Amino acid sequence: MDIVILLGAPGSGKGTVAAHLSAKDATIAHLSTGDLLRGAVKAGTPAGLEAKGYMEAGELVPDTLIARLVGDYLESNGQLKTVLLDGFPRNVAQADILADLLKRMGHTLRCALMLEVSDATVTARISGRRVCPACGAVFNVNMLPPRQEGICDACGAQLITRRDDLPETVAHRLEVYREQTFPLIAYYRERDLLRTIDGEHGDVDVKCAHVLGAIR
Ligand code: ADP
Ligand code: ZN
Numbered sequence: 001m002d003i004v005i006l007l008g009a010p011g012s013g014k015g016t017v018a019a020h021l022s023a024k025d026a027t028i029a030h031l032s033t034g035d036l037l038r039g040a041v042k043a044g045t046p047a048g049l050e051a052k053g054y055m056e057a058g059e060l061v062p063d064t065l066i067a068r069l070v071g072d073y074l075e076s077n078g079q080l081k082t083v084l085l086d087g088f089p090r091n092v093a094q095a096d097i098l099a100d101l102l103k104r105m106g107h108t109l110r111c112a113l114m115l116e117v118s119d120a121t122v123t124a125r126i127s128g129r130r131v132c133p134a135c136g137a138v139f140n141v142n143m144l145p146p147r148q149e150g151i152c153d154a155c156g157a158q159l160i161t162r163r164d165d166l167p168e169t170v171a172h173r174l175e176v177y178r179e180q181t182f183p184l185i186a187y188y189r190e191r192d193l194l195r196t197i198d199g200e201h202g203d204v205d206v207k208c209a210h211v212l213g214a215i216r
Helices: 014-024 033-043 046-056 063-076 092-105 119-128 167-181 183-190 204-215
Strands: 002-007 028-032 082-086 108-116 129-131 138-140 194-198
Touching (some): 002 092, 014 028, 014 082, 014 138, 014 204, 028 033, 033 046, 033 082, 063 092, 092 108, 092 183, 108 183, 108 204, 167 183, 183 194, 194 204
Parallel strands (some): 002 108, 028 082
Antiparallel strands (some): 129 138
16 A cells, blocks of 8 residues: 655645545545544544544644544555545654554555645635535635535535634644644655645646646
């Protein structure tokens, strides 16, 4: 299995690009730790109960908790060819945990891909984001509106604003990103694993092509 880490601020488009790539290519899987955690919260599992408060406050959940979930996923999906990691690792401690995990399992870290976007774009994208609580589809009132306002194109459910997308929490998430996740850029650059792509311009297909170019 080859692992590709997607780096980038909240709202940089990591999730959108990864979802498109995995939908188009059956050999590419998308692991979003945010989705994994939201699923655990919804299902009321012990991990979900532990994670809930941190997530609503825009804080990171404990490293050991997320490491366990990611480890379980990799273990039960050993047949996958390429896995795009979206949202993990999110700090240097998690990057070290991931390196150990991959070594133990015999998987390869292909690269860490940074989607570069401006702060202004990040803010506009997050504040406009609306999600479908039923199927997980993501829209944006400014950039990718649903065909009918407030309604999911895919399943017809009523769209919502994620609780952690409310303005106060967004500011805090960006702070957490700058303090904890940003150092990963230097971490992977030092290990000669960092690649950067333009996350600002072009539609999702253009960005997907950039990603494929960088990982193939
Ligand atoms: P974002 O839009 O901020 O990238 P995500 O959907 O990736 O949002 O994550 C939502 C929340 O889930 C985070 O704010 C955090 O509480 C939690 N989370 C996701 N991935 C991790 C991780 N690797 N480590 C700790 N917490 C995480
Ligand atoms: Zn839906």
